[in-house]
Amino acid sequence: MDNQIKNITNKYLNSKHRLMDIFHDIQKKSGYISENDIKSISELLNISSVDVIQTLSFYHFFKKKENAKYNIYINESIVAQMYGHKRILQAFENATKTKLNSISADGNFGLYSTSDIGMGDQEPAAIINGVIFPKITTYRVKEIIKEFRKGKSAQDLVNSFGDGHNQDNLIRSMVSNNLNRRGRVIFSGYNSEDALDIIVDKTPEEILHVIKESNIRGRGGAGFPIGLKWQYCRQATGKTKYIVCNADEGEPGTFKDRVLLTELPKRVIVGMIIAAYAVGASKGIIYLRKEYDYLIPYLKNSLTEAEKNNLLGESIKGRKGFNFDIRIQLGGGAYVCGEETALLESCEGKRGEPRNRPPFPIEKGFLDNPTVINNVESLCAIPKIICKGAEWYRSLGTKQSSGTKLLSISGDVLYPGVFEVEWGMTIKDIIDMAGGLDTKAVQVGGPSGKLISKKEFSRRIAYEDLSTGGAIIVFNKTRNILDIVMNFTKFFIDESCGSCAPCRYLTVILKNKLQKIIDGKGVENDLLELKEWGKKMKIANRCGLGQSAANPILTSLENFRSDYEDAVQSDKKYISSFDLEKSILAGAKAASRFPAV
């Protein structure tokens, strides 16, 4: 057996729950995970090879076949599309002399598409061998490929650093923060470590009380009260409790966690420590999306620093019995892993398929232990609440939505980037703040959220009105609503885990119907069917991804009905999208026939 594999699995104590890490290590060494590797892993971990393969095949950044020397993943999100994704893709195809989803003849270049990589404020962007290339132009494509042909590495081609800590020696990335507005909580100036000095003199119950009083709710999108979640987990029985930081922001259009992890990793860590203290947890996991793995050395260093300063480890801040440590779990490229139970499955080395709930993670989470899963932004806000108190925090925002919210604003605005605002701001003010002109539509909360039109621009972002995880994509009047909806619908098809049949099939049927309409072959009845079938998605799928996969279609049908009506032929009752000539091509060729239809 290969000694290299043995060393790697040994490093993870031959635990099947560390399958993700084992794959990452092997892929880093040899570029892909071979049949032999799979056999070795299954023997060493004492699991069947099918178990290895099912995890391996789930994540799109893992490769089972020999990889190219340079693997180019081009972002295909809607914002990338608006900023010239097609042009860039063509430029890459021409320069590398290869087609999308294939490897060039010389084995040098592999060209792939990927869902939103969290760079909505600097599109079009691509990931090449783990290095992020933002704001790519066709000129830059030629330059990159030319240099690669000379043997340069992707890191060699970093020709400028972004702002802030992107310039840190451990990051050295071209990514920019585009932090356009600092607010009074998350991006305010204070020392988050002060919060730890405060908590060690108090009981966990007192901390729970403050968090509950502050009325802070989860920032991932669902908005569950954080204090309650912590309290339930504290009350749950279990020897080892876990705090998991959900840094798998995959919702197209969101990129705030990227900036938080770059600029304020310590506040995230302190937030986790406070959670651990309040809940009585001893272990922490940061689940980081694969797209952000350029931040790993920097984040690991932040954890080491925290250990050195006795913020992590044993007897934290001198308080006996307060032990907590954190490890980073890297994902493999799957949007659905942002769903908390899918995330847990992934942490356990399995396919990222959502679990049935109940039981909820607070009772049976990571390896069936009581687990709190919080968004990066939620955790980042906690230290400030501890420092300034619940009442102060409640004075910000609205009645049901206290505090501030980070917005990731992208699309047709002059100043795309991250904005920290108080809850309660109107969509109109948000557009004006980011410099949107001639705005026709705004996608609030990413594809799983709502596409709203002008008549709703006076609505406010707040749990009592428009709740959101913070992704705001702005579209001006030149944009075609149906193209936007198509992009989002394809996204859900790509990212469905395939577990629930409606999410697996109906998404494709809906896409085909939408394509029929875009092709000018739609009739009134197609709109009716889109709506009726779309509604079924809400009741027939297990997780949020499936339940919201038809949201782009449903909300645009509601708010942009006339765009659809203009596209369908209203005088016809039925149009088929079937094309006989095209459909017999393959069959005729296979039988060596060249017929007249």
Place this chain on the structure above:
Amino acid sequence: MNKPIIATTSLAGCFGCHMSILDIDDKILELIELVDFNKSPITDIKKFTRTVDIGIIEGGCCNSENIHILKYFRDNCKTLVSLGECAIMGGLPAMRNNIPIEECLKEAYLDGPSTHNPEGIMPNDEELPILLNKVYPCHEIVKIDYFLPGCPPRADLIWDALTALVTGEEMKLEYGVFKYD
């Protein structure tokens, strides 16, 4: 009043649905009192001799001829009914939809374990219809007015549907009618 006229055909089906039509047993005598048949395997009439009231389609579309026949039916039938799983969803024949047509033909005519074809000839007579890239359900080709599910649809369901169509009375759709596993 003239009797309503019915036409039927089997496209990419197994004739099981037609067997189910015959399975209405002695009610077939009643049916003949009620309706006339035009183009149908039952009458062996090859071409429509007039426009008919109800067309019943068994099977989906797997080749070019199926498409022509289906369109021919749509042009000559006032109401068109998809009868059975294959017409509605493609059915068993659609299991080939995930396999490229080249592979299907190779397996059937060149590589199959019981195949003897030393010259390696694929069926290519110009009289033969050409296979489509996929098997299509009928409603993707033409407008279908009604769907009767089942594999095959139960005889009673066919009877009830036909009498409802002929008499214009609303059809009772109880749960038992759709129990077809």
